[in-house]
Amino acid sequence: MPILEILLRQMKARGFDRVTISVGYLASLIESYCGDGDRWDLAIDYVREDEPLGTAGALSLLEDLEDDRILVTNGDILTDLDLGLVTREHDPDEGATICANRRLVPVDFGVLHTDERGCLREYEEKPTLSYEVSMGVNVVSAWAVERYVPKARKLDLPDLMRALVADSKAVRIRSTDAYWLDMGRMADLETATQVFTDDPTRFLP
Numbered sequence: 001m002p003i004l005e006i007l008l009r010q011m012k013a014r015g016f017d018r019v020t021i022s023v024g025y026l027a028s029l030i031e032s033y034c035g036d037g038d039r040w041d042l043a044i045d046y047v048r049e050d051e052p053l054g055t056a057g058a059l060s061l062l063e064d065l066e067d068d069r070i071l072v073t074n075g076d077i078l079t080d081l082d083l084g085l086v087t088r089e090h091d092p093d094e095g096a097t098i099c100a101n102r103r104l105v106p107v108d109f110g111v112l113h114t115d116e117r118g119c120l121r122e123y124e125e126k127p128t129l130s131y132e133v134s135m136g137v138n139v140v141s142a143w144a145v146e147r148y149v150p151k152a153r154k155l156d157l158p159d160l161m162r163a164l165v166a167d168s169k170a171v172r173i174r175s176t177d178a179y180w181l182d183m184g185r186m187a188d189l190e191t192a193t194q195v196f197t198d199d200p201t202r203f204l205p
Contacts, residue, residue, distance in 0.1 A: 001196075002033065003075065003076055003077070003078060003183065003192070004021075004030070004033075004034065004075050005033075005034075005040075006078065006196070006203055006204065007073065007075065007077075008034070008037070008040050008042060008044075009040060009204055010083055010203065010204070010205065011042070011071075011083055011084075012040050012041060012042055013204075013205040014082060014083050014084025014085070014205070015084045016042070016071070016083070016084065017041075017042060017043060018042065018043045018044075018045075019037065019042055019043070019044050019045075020044075020045050020046065020047060020062060021034065021044060021045075021046050021047075021075070022046075022047050022049060022053075022058035022061075023046050023047070023048055023049070024048070024049040024050075024052060027046070027048060031046060047061040047062065048061075049061075051154075052154065053152065053153070053154050053155065054154045054155050054156040054157075054159075055072075055074070055156045055157040056072070056149055056155040056156055056157045056159070056160040057149065057150075057152070057153060057154050057155040057156075059072065059140070059145045059149045060145070060149045060150060060151045060152055060153070060155075061152065062145070065142045065145065065146075067142065068092040068141060068142050068143075069087060069090050069092050069139050069140065069141055069142060070139065070140050070141075070142060070145065071083060071086070071087045071137075071138075071139055072137075072138045072139070072140055072157070073136060073137045073138070074136035074137075074182070076136075076182065076183045076184065077135065077136050077137070077180065077181065077182050077183065078179070078180070078181045078183065078192040078195065078196060078203065079135065079137070079178055079179055079180040079181070079203075080178050080179045080202050080203055081099060081135070081137060081176060081178035081179075081180065082178075083137065086099060086137065086139060086174060087139050089174075090139035090141070090172070091170075091172070092141050092142075092143075093141075093170075094141065094169070094170035094171070094172055095140070095141055095144045095148075095161075095164035095169035095170055095171050096138055096139060096140045096141065096144060096160070096161060096164060096171045096172070097138060097139040097171075097172040097173075097174050098134055098135075098138050098161065098171060098172070098173050098174065099134070099135045099137040099138065099174050099176060100132040100133060100134060100135060100173050100174065100175050100176070101132070101133055101135050101175075101176060101177075101178070101180045102130060102131070102132055102133075102175070102177070103130075103131050103132075103133045104128050104129070104130055105128065105129045105130075105131065106126070106127075106128045106129075107126060107127050107128070107129060108126060109126065110123060110124065110125045110126065111123075111124040111125075111127055112124075132173065132175060134157075134158075135176075135180045135182075136182060138157060140160070144160070144164060144169065148160055148163050148164060148167075179195075179202070181195070
């Protein structure tokens with residue numbers, strides 16, 4: 001099952017009825033597979049990126065924004081996060097919500113901490129660093145799209161978030177321990193395939 005279908009089924013189960021897919025490379029293949037969304041009881045439409053517009057630029061191609069918030073998600077993630085709950089709990093007075101997951105990064109070396117004189121303050125042997133990382137799942141307020149996403153120009157989501165913060169608009173970080181895997185590498189795809197195969201019901205409510 002394509003990861004995009006898993007996401008679409010999750011969205012339907014969580015109360016969504018309309019999805020817009022931004023397509024560029026292999027657009028005809030994606031459109032042929034997903035169609036108008038009728039088989040999932042979804043209304044699916046498409047925006048075409050003739051030139052890559054980044055992870056946020058395609059939002060400027062949306063027409064008739066009916067709601068005050070938009071769920072924006074990458075199409076290559078496997079997660080059991082409740083996308084409907086995340087969207088409903090976003091405050092439309094704020095600019096955006098970024099869903100975050102904690103990642104631990106082991107360092108295979110001794111890390112040296114120095115003082116202002118360049119002398120050793122602390123010797124940390126092979127520490128594990130902890131970071132909050134973006135899951136590629138965001139909720140953006142409609143007014144933020146209208147004000148901060150230029151028409152048909154390349155813009156990545158990190159740049160949109162930076163613009164909001166620079167303008168003193170709130171960007172909420174929603175930390176979650178939901179399962180999440182970004183399939184940017186072949187090894188990640190293989191892991192996702194195994195995890196999904198072991199328990200499909202975990203991801204298909």
